[in-house]
Amino acid sequence: MNAPLLDCLEIETSPNPTHAVIWLHGLGADANDFAPIVPEVARGLKHATRFVFPNAPAQPITINGGMVMPAWYDILVMDLVRREDAAGIRASEQALRTLIARENTRGIPTSNIVLAGFSQGCAMTLHTGLRLPEKLAGMMGLSGYLPLLDLADAERQPANARTPIFLAHGVFDPVVALPRAEASRMKLEALGYDVRWHTYPMPHAVCPQEIGDIRDFLQTVIV
Numbered sequence: 001m002n003a004p005l006l007d008c009l010e011i012e013t014s015p016n017p018t019h020a021v022i023w024l025h026g027l028g029a030d031a032n033d034f035a036p037i038v039p040e041v042a043r044g045l046k047h048a049t050r051f052v053f054p055n056a057p058a059q060p061i062t063i064n065g066g067m068v069m070p071a072w073y074d075i076l077v078m079d080l081v082r083r084e085d086a087a088g089i090r091a092s093e094q095a096l097r098t099l100i101a102r103e104n105t106r107g108i109p110t111s112n113i114v115l116a117g118f119s120q121g122c123a124m125t126l127h128t129g130l131r132l133p134e135k136l137a138g139m140m141g142l143s144g145y146l147p148l149l150d151l152a153d154a155e156r157q158p159a160n161a162r163t164p165i166f167l168a169h170g171v172f173d174p175v176v177a178l179p180r181a182e183a184s185r186m187k188l189e190a191l192g193y194d195v196r197w198h199t200y201p202m203p204h205a206v207c208p209q210e211i212g213d214i215r216d217f218l219q220t221v222i223v
Contacts, residue, residue, distance in 0.1 A: 023053050
C-alpha cells in the first residue's frame with residue numbers, strides 16, 4: 001500500500017529535469033534546512049536536476065520528553081540503537097518509496113535518483129536504499145547511521161549492491177557519536193558496498209569542505 005505523498009520543497013536547476021536528488025532533513029528540522037546550499041552543491045552538474053526536500057510528519061519524540069516535532073521515526077534511547085522504532089522507520093521507508101515513484105511518473109527513472117539525508121534523514125536514506133528493488137544513482141548519508149543494523153543483510157535487495165554511498169561525519173558529533181557511524185560504515189563495507197567515507201573536524205553539522213565533497217560526489221553519480 002502506498003504511503004501518502006509528503007509535502008515537499010522543490011528546486012530545479014533548469015527546466016525539464018532528467019535527474020533528481022531526494023534529500024531528507026534531520027530530527028526537528030524541515031524541508032528548508034538544506035535548500036540554501038543547492039546552488040553550491042549543484043554547481044557543475046551536467047544534467048537538469050530536481051532537488052526534492054520533503055517535510056517529515058510531526059510526532060512525539062520519547063527522548064525529548066514526548067515533545068512533538070518533525071521526525072522520520074521516534075528516538076527511544078540516547079544511544080539510538082539499543083531500542084529502535086522499527087515501525088516508524090518502515091513507515092517512513094514507504095513514504096520515501098512514494099516520493100521515488102512520483103519522480104518515476106514525472107519521467108525520472110530510479111537509476112537517475114540520488115537519495116540523501118542528514119542525521120535521521122541519513123538513516124532513512126541508508127535503510128531505504130539497501131531495500132529498494134531498483135538501482136539508484138547514489139546515496140548520501142550525512143552525520144547519521146544505518147538503523148536496524150542487524151536486519152540489513154537479510155532484507156537488502158541486490159539492485160544497489162554496487163551503488164556508490166557517500167558517508168560524511170563530524171569527529172566531534174555529540175548527537176550521533178562517531179563510533180555509531182563507523183559501525184555503520186564497517187557493516188556496509190562488510191556487505192560489499194562502495195562506501196566513500198569522509199570525516200571532518202566538526203560537531204553535528206555541515207562544513208564548507210563537506211559541501212565541496214558533496215558537489216564532487218554528485219558530479220560523479222549524476223551522469
